[in-house]
Each structure stands twice: as C-alpha cells, then as structure tokens.
Amino acid sequence: MSFVTNEGHQMRILKWAIIGAVAVLVSCGGGSSSIVQESGQTTNSLSSPSSPSSAAVETGIMTVADAGAVYLEIVNPVNCATHIVLDLESANSLGDGTFDPSVLSEMKSAFAVLGGARQDAFRSLMAQKWPDVIASDIDMMARDWAKAANAEEFISGVVDIGAYNVAVASYLELTSKVSSNPGYIRATLGVGPASETDRC
Numbered sequence: 001m002s003f004v005t006n007e008g009h010q011m012r013i014l015k016w017a018i019i020g021a022v023a024v025l026v027s028c029g030g031g032s033s034s035i036v037q038e039s040g041q042t043t044n045s046l047s048s049p050s051s052p053s054s055a056a057v058e059t060g061i062m063t064v065a066d067a068g069a070v071y072l073e074i075v076n077p078v079n080c081a082t083h084i085v086l087d088l089e090s091a092n093s094l095g096d097g098t099f100d101p102s103v104l105s106e107m108k109s110a111f112a113v114l115g116g117a118r119q120d121a122f123r124s125l126m127a128q129k130w131p132d133v134i135a136s137d138i139d140m141m142a143r144d145w146a147k148a149a150n151a152e153e154f155i156s157g158v159v160d161i162g163a164y165n166v167a168v169a170s171y172l173e174l175t176s177k178v179s180s181n182p183g184y185i186r187a188t189l190g191v192g193p194a195s196e197t198d199r200c
Contacts, residue, residue, distance in 0.1 A: 064131050068189035071138070072197050074124045078145070080200035081114040101161055108156045108164070115152030122146045134188045141180035148175060 062070065088110050092103045125142035129135075151174050155167045191197055 062129060062131055064133065064189060067128075067131050067134065068191045070128060071185070071189055072191055074121050074128075075194075076197075076199055077117040078114070078121045079194050079198045081110070081117040083198075083200060085110045085114055104161060104164060108158065111152045112156035115149045115156060118145050118149035118152060122149060134185060137180065137185050137188070141182055141185060144178045144180045148178075151175075 085107070088103065088106055092100050094100065122142050122145045125138055125145070128138075130138050148171075151167070151171045155164065155171060158164045158167050186193065
C-alpha cells in the first residue's frame, strides 16, 4: 500500500499510526502527544538512573531497585532516539497526515539511529541477570525490540519514497503485534514513566 499522494508526490505516513507504532516500542510511554501513556501503571518515579549497588555487583544478584536503575540506563537512548523520529515528523507535517518528501533523508537517518540504539539495548537487556519477578517480561520485550530494530534499520536503507512507504507499512504491521508490556515492567521495577525518567 502506498502512502504517496498524487499531488506533488507528498509522503503520506499516517502520522498518528506511526506515532502509535513507535510509541508501542518505547520502553514505557509517558511523554509527548499521542505516545502511549502509562500513568496509573507505574509507581515510585526514579529521578535519575544510577549505578547498581556495590552489594549487587559483589554478589552478582540484582535487586529490583538495582534492576530499575539498570533498565533506565539501557532504555534511555532508545527513548531519546524515538523522540527524534517523532519530533522530526511533527516538525515537517503538512497537517493532513503528510509531510514534505525533502525530509526523507533525515527520516532515514533518524530511523538508523533508532534502530542502532534499539539493537544495543537488545544486547544489553539480554546480557543482564534480571530478578526472577521480571526476567521473562524483559526477555519478551528485548525480543520484540530486536525485531523492531531490524525493521527500523531496513527503513533507514530504502532508496526512495515508494520503498519507504512499503517499509513503514510493514513496520506498522510488526509493531501492532508486540506481545511485551513495558508499562508492567516499569511498574514492577518501581520506576516512573519515560516522561519523568528520560534524560535526552
């Protein structure tokens, strides 16, 4: 399905659809405009990421509090890269679900950064020994993120608007099927929404 209009070859992205798709993959909502909110699902906002306690480092056992700090440190670059994609789209919107095709190169670059950040986060999430109470949920999210990162990196390599539209359509379909729940993860780890914890 093409999102290109016939007049002026404007790029049609279905603005709110892509915002929702990217937001589903943000490590926990909160924040700008239509990004999925998680208020009510999270508690005990953490003011800033911090290093795990020395006890956790010495014993190799990560407490839930330590896990919250580690989680925030890992997901922060992904959330910041997501905001760049959404802000770029918003700044170049023509108001009818389309935006100027001259920003295609910038959108591709933004998706490249997002995909790279998400790949790094996937590896970091999988490398940690998370507390049993949340380990399976983080594993599920990491696997969702790996798939999304591949799609984001693919978008960054398309050669024209037509290919971009096809890639974005596939991305939207993929992100509509995520099975993880970052809101639950944040609530379990006792950290606030991304709007309170992101450091971009």
